Amino acid sequence: MRATALIVCFDLVFWSNNLILSQVLPSSDSSSPRAQSSEDEHVRNESLATNNETCPPPCARKLLRSSTKPSQGQTTGYFRNSGAYNRRQPRNPFWIFENLRKMMDLTKISVQMELRDIARFLVGHKYFGFDPRTGTEITWKYSRKGFYAQFPKPPLKDLHEKVVSECSKGFVHCVRELAPFARRSYALKNFSALNLFQTNVYYPFSSALELFRFRTTASYFLCWHTMQQNEALWHIAGGANCLHDLSKVLEPFGQDHLVQDIRTDSETLQCALLVFCPDPCYGTLTRGSVISADFMSRDPGNPCRGLQDKTCKLDFGKNLNFNDLQRNRFNISCQCAKEREGFQWNSQYHLCVDTDECFENQDLCGEDQMCQNEVGSYTCLCKRGYILNNVTGKCEEHYRLPRPKSRLAHQLQRAGVPEPQSFFEKQLALLLGISAASHEGVTKVTMLLCLATAALAAASPAHTVFCDYF
Numbered sequence: 001m002r003a004t005a006l007i008v009c010f011d012l013v014f015w016s017n018n019l020i021l022s023q024v025l026p027s028s029d030s031s032s033p034r035a036q037s038s039e040d041e042h043v044r045n046e047s048l049a050t051n052n053e054t055c056p057p058p059c060a061r062k063l064l065r066s067s068t069k070p071s072q073g074q075t076t077g078y079f080r081n082s083g084a085y086n087r088r089q090p091r092n093p094f095w096i097f098e099n100l101r102k103m104m105d106l107t108k109i110s111v112q113m114e115l116r117d118i119a120r121f122l123v124g125h126k127y128f129g130f131d132p133r134t135g136t137e138i139t140w141k142y143s144r145k146g147f148y149a150q151f152p153k154p155p156l157k158d159l160h161e162k163v164v165s166e167c168s169k170g171f172v173h174c175v176r177e178l179a180p181f182a183r184r185s186y187a188l189k190n191f192s193a194l195n196l197f198q199t200n201v202y203y204p205f206s207s208a209l210e211l212f213r214f215r216t217t218a219s220y221f222l223c224w225h226t227m228q229q230n231e232a233l234w235h236i237a238g239g240a241n242c243l244h245d246l247s248k249v250l251e252p253f254g255q256d257h258l259v260q261d262i263r264t265d266s267e268t269l270q271c272a273l274l275v276f277c278p279d280p281c282y283g284t285l286t287r288g289s290v291i292s293a294d295f296m297s298r299d300p301g302n303p304c305r306g307l308q309d310k311t312c313k314l315d316f317g318k319n320l321n322f323n324d325l326q327r328n329r330f331n332i333s334c335q336c337a338k339e340r341e342g343f344q345w346n347s348q349y350h351l352c353v354d355t356d357e358c359f360e361n362q363d364l365c366g367e368d369q370m371c372q373n374e375v376g377s378y379t380c381l382c383k384r385g386y387i388l389n390n391v392t393g394k395c396e397e398h399y400r401l402p403r404p405k406s407r408l409a410h411q412l413q414r415a416g417v418p419e420p421q422s423f424f425e426k427q428l429a430l431l432l433g434i435s436a437a438s439h440e441g442v443t444k445v446t447m448l449l450c451l452a453t454a455a456l457a458a459a460s461p462a463h464t465v466f467c468d469y470f
Contacts, residue, residue, distance in 0.1 A: 111172065114179035115236050119275045120191060121182035122222070124249035125215040126275065127259050127288050132208040140208070141253050148288035149301075150278045152216055155326040160210075160217040167221040171230055178218050190248045201252040208252065220326055223277040226269055227319045233272040235265050242271035261290045273314060280330050281312035303350050304334035311335055342376030368395040 127146045135143060167174035183192050186203045205211040226233055237244070243261045261283070265271045273279070282290050284301030296302070297310045304312040311334070318331035334345040336352035343352040357364060357378040358371035365371045365380035372379045382388050382395035389396050 111175055111232055112236065114175050114182075115232070117182045117188065117191070118175065118178045118218070118222070119236055119271075120188055120245050120249055121178075121185055122215060122219055123243065123246055123275045124187050124251050125219065126278070127246065128249075128251040128253075128255050129212070129215065130253070132212050137208070145253075145256065146288060147219075148279060149284040150280065150328040151219070151326060152212075153328070155328075156213065156216045156220075158213065159220070160213045163214060163217040163221065167218075171225055171232060174218075174221055174225070175232075181214065187249050187251060189250050191245075201250075219276055220322070222272075224320075224322050224325055226272045226276050227314075227316050227325070229269060229316055234268040235271070236275070237265035237271040239265050241265075242274045257287055259288050261288070262292060263290060269316075277314070277325075278328070278330070280328075280332055281314070303332065304345075307334055307336065307339055307352075309335035309338050340376065366395075 125147070127148055129147060130140050130143050130145050131152050132140060162177060163174075166177035181204055182188060184204045186198055186201050189196065189198060202208055202211045205214060222233075241261070241264050243259060246259060247255075249255075261274065263270055263274060279288070280303070282296050282299050282302060284299075286299070286301070290296060290299070297305075299305065302310060302312055304310045313333050315331045315333050319325060321329075324330075329347075331347050332345065334352070336343040336345050339352060342355050342357075344355045345351075346353045354373075354375055356373050358373045362371070364378060368383060368386060369380045370383050372381050385398055386395040387398040388394075
């Protein structure tokens with residue numbers, strides 16, 4: 001089957017390329033023999049185009065070969081008329097790449113069409129889906145529906161195997177895997193005739209849990225690709241409203257409320273964010289509805305509502321971790337800099353905090369300087385052992401002054417007693433006074449301690465210390 005399709009595809013490329021290259025002779029004076037040959041070639045091409053309208057590509061290729069046979073007085077590649085050699089226009093050497101480019105454009109269009117089916121399939125899950133991991137089919141009807149504000153909690157650990165295996169290979173593989181399931185699903189019954197008579201609300205899956213796992217895993221991967229700003233996800237709604245097909249999507253337990261959103265596909269990734277990712281900025285307390293632009297500024301669930309500029313956005317570059325997306329650790333941005341310079345939004349604490357410029361940009365100061373963060377700003381300081389030269393503006397090595405003398409050294413100097421050299425003499429001077437620090441005083445005190453310890457025990461450690469001094 002694949003070989004037959006490949007042959008037919010090659011026939012199409014060959015037929016289209018030769019049909020384009022059949023008109024190869026340049027225009028010239030109609031009275032010349034070369035112009036007459038061009039007119040004959042043009043007549044043959046017109047008859048060939050007429051036959052090709054009802055002839056399949058293999059037949060057209062035979063007609064093309066028969067029509068391009070050299071006529072009488074001509075040779076292959078050259079023909080002789082009136083003694084003049086005229087060469088045919090050579091074939092474009094890049095015709096293969098041109099046809100490949102056209103096939104890639106067709107592939108891109110096909111991916112966009114498949115993405116729209118996937119978007120219809122997943123948008124119903126975002127606004128009207130439920131978590132079947134707990135409860136029964138009776139309680140599911142009355143459980144909280146929709147994952148418009150966050151992905152299911154707790155995060156799905158048992159991801160769908162087929163989705164993981166294909167989506168891990170790349171974006172195109174992921175779309176090719178998801179699109180057939182989306183088209184055959186019960187949710188898209190109003191969009192496709194493939195499941196017109198389908199009554200199983202979980203089709204093409206056997207249970208609500210399998211459908212939930214498939215949809216949730218697909219949402220994880222497509223939201224992750226959206227955060228990577230994949231160009232294939234730009235303008236997936238074709239300029240229309242992002243949720244214009246939501247009312248036609250069928251869900252297992254119906255649509256128990258109306259979702260309205262004014263946002264359109266004017267921005268490149270607006271609809272991809274709205275369909276594949278939760279929206280932590282708007283509609284969190286209104287079941288996903290955003291009815292007007294004025295409502296976005298006074299939305300009670302908007303985390304930026306306390307600022308002057310209430311615009312809330314998802315940071316694409318700060319939401320690239322797949323595990324963080326599963327756990328709803330979204331990084332949003334509010335315009336804190338307009339409130340106070342040097343501050344930025346902290347998604348963990350939901351308030352504006354001081355920006356640590358030294359941490360975010362470690363090249364602010366020179367190699368001989370260190371960065372010190374301050375409230376709303378930062379300062380560059382010289383490292384230890386260096387001092388700033390106000391003339392050159394550079395840090396220069398600072399030579400330290402001699403270490404100041406201790407308090408004991410000053411007292412000994414005033415008393416005219418030489419400074420003790422050994423550790424024992426210093427400690428003795430501290431215990432018995434400055435006069436004992438002299439050599440004579442140390443000798444007398446040590447002799448008394450030696451005799452005292454000898455009377456107690458000749459082998460004691462103290463006796464050894466004091467008597468070894470002599």
